[in-house]
Structures are given as C-alpha cells and as structure tokens.
Amino acid sequence: MSNPVLVNVMRGDELESSHCGAVAVIDADGAIVASLGDIERPIFPRSAIKVLQALPLVASGAADQLGLSDAELALACASHNGEALHAQTAAAMLAKAGLDASALECGTHWPYLDTATRALAAQGREPTALNNNCSGKHAGFLCLACALHGGVNLRQYVAGYVKPEHSVMREVTAALQAATGCDLATAARGTDGCSIPTYALPLRRLALAFARVGTGVGLSADHARAATRLRRAVAQAPFMVAGTGRFDTRVMERLGERVFCKVGAEGVFCAALPERGLGVAIKIDDGNNARACEVVMAAVIEAFVSLDDAQAMFMRTLSEVTLSNWNGIVVGQLVAAPGLRALAGSGQRGRHQ
Amino acid sequence: MSNPVLVNVMRGDELESSHCGAVAVIDADGAIVASLGDIERPIFPRSAIKVLQALPLVASGAADQLGLSDAELALACASHNGEALHAQTAAAMLAKAGLDASALECGTHWPYLDTATRALAAQGREPTALNNNCSGKHAGFLCLACALHGGVNLRQYVAGYVKPEHSVMREVTAALQAATGCDLATAARGTDGCSIPTYALPLRRLALAFARVGTGVGLSADHARAATRLRRAVAQAPFMVAGTGRFDTRVMERLGERVFCKVGAEGVFCAALPERGLGVAIKIDDGNNARACEVVMAAVIEAFVSLDDAQAMFMRTLSEVTLSNWNGIVVGQLVAAPGLRALAGSGQRGRHQ
16 A cells, blocks of 8 residues: 555644545546545445445335434434434434334444543443444434334344344445445455444445435435435534534534535545535545544545635635644644645636636 | 555454554664664654653752652653542642642643543543643653752742743753754754644654663763663553553553653654663654554564563564454454564564574
8 A cells, every 4th residue: 555645744844744545536427536546445434434324224215104303314324422412312213213222233432522421421321322423323224124124023123233144234235335336245344343344345436426425326216315315414414423523513514415524434534525426535544534534525625615715714724724732832733735735726627617 | 754554454354554654773872773664754752752851850869859759750751641640649749849730831631541531520520730641741840940940939930841941941952962862953843732842853863862761871870870760660650651551551560671661642652672772763654652653662572572471472462453343343453564573573583693
C-alpha cells in the first residue's frame, strides 16, 4: 500500500504527522470522476454502509408496517453517540417490533460521547446495548425480521440474527451485493465490531453504491424508493445518525438532503452527493476515522457541492481545522495535502462546466 | 515522508489498516545499531522526553531539598492516567514546594482512564489541573523553581513558568539540549499540549539521548546521576509514570530497570535499554500513540532485551495483539510488519554475539 498523503497535521509551522489514503468519486454509471490512491484494493467498509444495510428494512415493507418515524429510520443508519435520545429511540423501535433490548446482539459499550458517559455515571447507571453506537442498525434488523417472519415465536426466530447464514443477514447481504455489484460470496469476510459480517470491497464499488443511493440509478425500484426515504429521514433527523458535535450530524444539519455522509470505523467514510449524482468513498490507511477522514470528506464536499458563502465558511472550519491545547492556545492545524487540494480543484472546475 | 509500514492491523485474514513510521536504535557513542525509515527528519518528541526535562529537578538539588519520593520523581516523568493516586501525588509535590494546584499552568482535562473519569462523575466532581496527564511534570518544574529561586514570592516567580524565556524553562531546555546534542536555538519550536515549548529533533538524536540516560555516557556527572535516580524511581513506582492498564506501567512492572520506556503524543515512543547501552526512538507517521507505537516498542524490546520465557510470553501479548469486539469475539490482530520483524531479528542476533 503506498497511497498519497491526504491530510497533514501541523504544529506551528512544522509538519507533525500525516495521514495517507485513497478517495474515489464515482458517478452512477460507474465512471471515475476523481480519485486518489488505490481505489481497487478491497477494504472493509465497516459502519460507513449502514444505509445500504437498511435498504431491506424499508423495501420489505417493515418500516411501513411498524410505522417507523424519520428519527427511527435515521437511527437505523447511525453510528450514534449513545446519548439518552438515541437509546430511547432504539428502545421505541424494538417495542414496535414487540421486542426489547435483550434481543440486541451488538454488545454493550459506554456512550461515544463523553458527556453522555459521565451523565450515566453520575446517575450510578451502567450502559446497555441500547447505548451501543450500532443499536439503531440492530433494532432495524429486528424490525426487518418482523416482515420476514411475520409469525409467532419472533424472539426465537431472531436469535443469532447477526450470523451470515441467518435469513435476516442474508437479506441485508443481498442488498449490499445489489448496491455494490460485488459478488460477496467470493469477497473476504471479517466480523464487525457489532458481530455482523463485514465484506472487503473496493472503494470504487462503494462509491458507486453511494452514487446509486443518491440517484436511484442501478437500484431496483424498491431499493431506489428505500434509498430516497432513508436519505430524507436522515436529513430530517440528522442528530440521530451521529449526535452532539459529530461531523455527520453537523454537516447534514447545514446541508440537508444535498449531502448524505456516513463515517465508519478504521478510517472509512462514504457519501452520496445527489445533486451531482456522485458517490464518494474514502479510506485512511492508518484507520483514523476522526480527524483524517473528516478533513478529506470536508474537502470533497467543498469541491463537489455548490455552497453559499455561509455554507462555504462552515465547511472550511471542517477542512482546515484549528488545533488548540488544554489552555485553549492555538498550537496547530489540520490541512488537506496538495494532492487532495488538486482533487478539490478538479471538482470545482467540473461544477462550473 | 515515505517511511515503511511498521504495524499491520488484520481483520480476519485480511489487511484492514497499517501504520508507517521510523525507528532508531542507537548506542551511547551515537552509532546506529538498527533503524527503519527516516531517522534524520526532525519530529516533535512531545511527552516522550519527560525524563530529560526532569533531569534539572534532580541535578539542581531540588528533589533532595524537598525530599521527593520515588513515586513523586516517577510522576515528574509521567503522562499519567489522572487516577486519584496520581492527582494526590501531584498535590503532595506541590505542597512540598509550598504551592498548590492553582500554580499549575498545564490546563485541565478529564482523566485519560475511563474508569477514573466515571468515578469523578459519579461523585459529582469535575477534574482539576491535578488530573492533567502532565501534572507531575509541571509539579516537578515548580519544585525545580524552588531551587532556582530560593527566595520569597515564589508564587510570583513561577508565574509564566511554561514560557520558553522563563528561567525554569530555560533550565529544562538546556538539559534537553545537552542530552540530545542539538542546538535548540535553531530547532523548529511548537507549543505542546500542556503549553510548554516542544522542539523538533531527529529520531537519531532522541535515541542517542536515551542511550545516554541509560548509561550516563555523554552526560555531565550531575545529569548522569539524575538519570540513574529517575530511572530507578520509575522502576520502583511504575504505576506513577502512566497507570492502570497502560503499556509503560505494565512493561516496567515486569522488567523493572531493564527497560525505561515513555510514550508521547502523536506517535512518539522513546526508551533506554541500559543492559545493552542502547536508546530507542520511534515515530509513527500518522500520530497513533497507542496501538501502533506499542506494537513497535514491544517488538524492539523483544529484539534487544534478553527475556526469560515468562517475560517473552508477556511481551508477545504486546507485540502481537489480539483484537476482540464488543461481544468478546476475536476479530483481528495487530502484528509487526516484515521490516520490523527483520529489525527485531537483527537485534536478537546482536544479543547473542
């Protein structure tokens, strides 16, 4: 792997650290609009593709049958902070399916958001699986199970739903295969943080899937409708997809349906840019899924989305990040490396053609 | 920057992420015993050099005048977890100097250790500067100030001690310059997380400084005695230099004075290996100061320190790390990349010469 530097971390005027990676910007016909680094090497997309994994929840009719709200559908696409509202919303989804938190097989961890963790601790409480950042995705799987099963003994039916051979996960995997056009039977498979399978796929195919999510082109009619509904749900309830202070939430609060972006573990970030009909997929080689991913995604959005002055100023705070120390003294900056700036330039030229 | 891959992150049998960087293993005469990547490029050593910054605390006589204990001297070299015992020990050091936490200019943050943060929150408390990972280093600076000043109005004298031009910081900088042999007046300077200056220095010189700390060779007699005392203090009180669950603490609890190792921010890790007369300096390009740094340091220790079977088994758990998910299912592994394994092999051959 010898991908280019995408992000430089400056301390004063000196380079302190840097992040390498690859970026694919693809249209719905599969044409490469812009790219950096190796976009053919399979990478694990992790949580960046939750919207693809949520397509059957809507396409199956489960979301309508159970009357899922925008907030609940957004949570099904989320890697959330585990804040109280996230946990409550996951519990409400499970209740609609006639289940509760004990059906979740995602495991338990303390909330991602420090203040949410401290709030739980201050109340003398422990986290539950509802606080797991994936609880909404898993609640969505369990809602999907209602539509697939429909009969008695739902609780018995859903046991082991995280396993690749379970009919719930087969449905989810089929949606991923259809959206990416990859043969998942031959793809390398790993186990994700929340115990479901994750398949190694080229960035080019992931970006294509997001172009399809943004346009409907290349998806079945049911999946195209599902993608539109999920994107709108997230735009209506961007807090649900991440939470307080998070990049995805902040960007979609500002830009609404014009951007659908979703971060994943180990430095993966995907987005649909429906106005341009483009999909984006990013992998940071070292797995940094915070500062590096975010600067790259912000630079790509700046390049490929038409922004008014206020939006442009906001996005610039995410693509050129000031670093302060514990006393609030400015000590450095995160900046896009020259190669990424050039890609951004190509996007801006394309926009004015 | 095009340093080699040092650590691979595997998910199942697939490469998920990787970390590049550079390693210098140097003897006290400055000879390169082993190296990977660019060891001449200046990098900010950050907290990895706290032992060098603590040399004047001992050499000045301040540590003796104030009767500092091993635990307190170890805390002066620490990036600690902010656990209750760390905070109490920093407060005790300040009390010996006739000062309190209000003299600290390091800023405040919640403890690094999650359980310590949750314990504070459960008590309805907020952190103070004593919980800052650098509070021991800063308490050490303030104890040094006692020896430098000696008069009345100490509180007035120490104000602004973090600034490069303050006489406390000039003494600290002089020790760093002497140990590394670098001209810090011409080195690039940044501001550290705790607001003191940090100087960009080549890994080769940092490793040399740690070879000197381990052997005394090349240091003034006062600094050589101070280095020995600080290394012994940390070996006696390894909990103080980091804390619960931390690499530095765990390794020095096992290996005692045979290894002195200290992590720093942004992927820097330094060590003295006194038995072999070697110094080690590592920089991970992407700034990862946890998993990547630790696997590299563990591999270097395996290569250059003679270990009995139990010690070797222990170190192997740090150089080949099993990764589990929220359900405790094994999902992957951190492994040293081939180049690092080869460097490790060269160390083992050298050991048996």
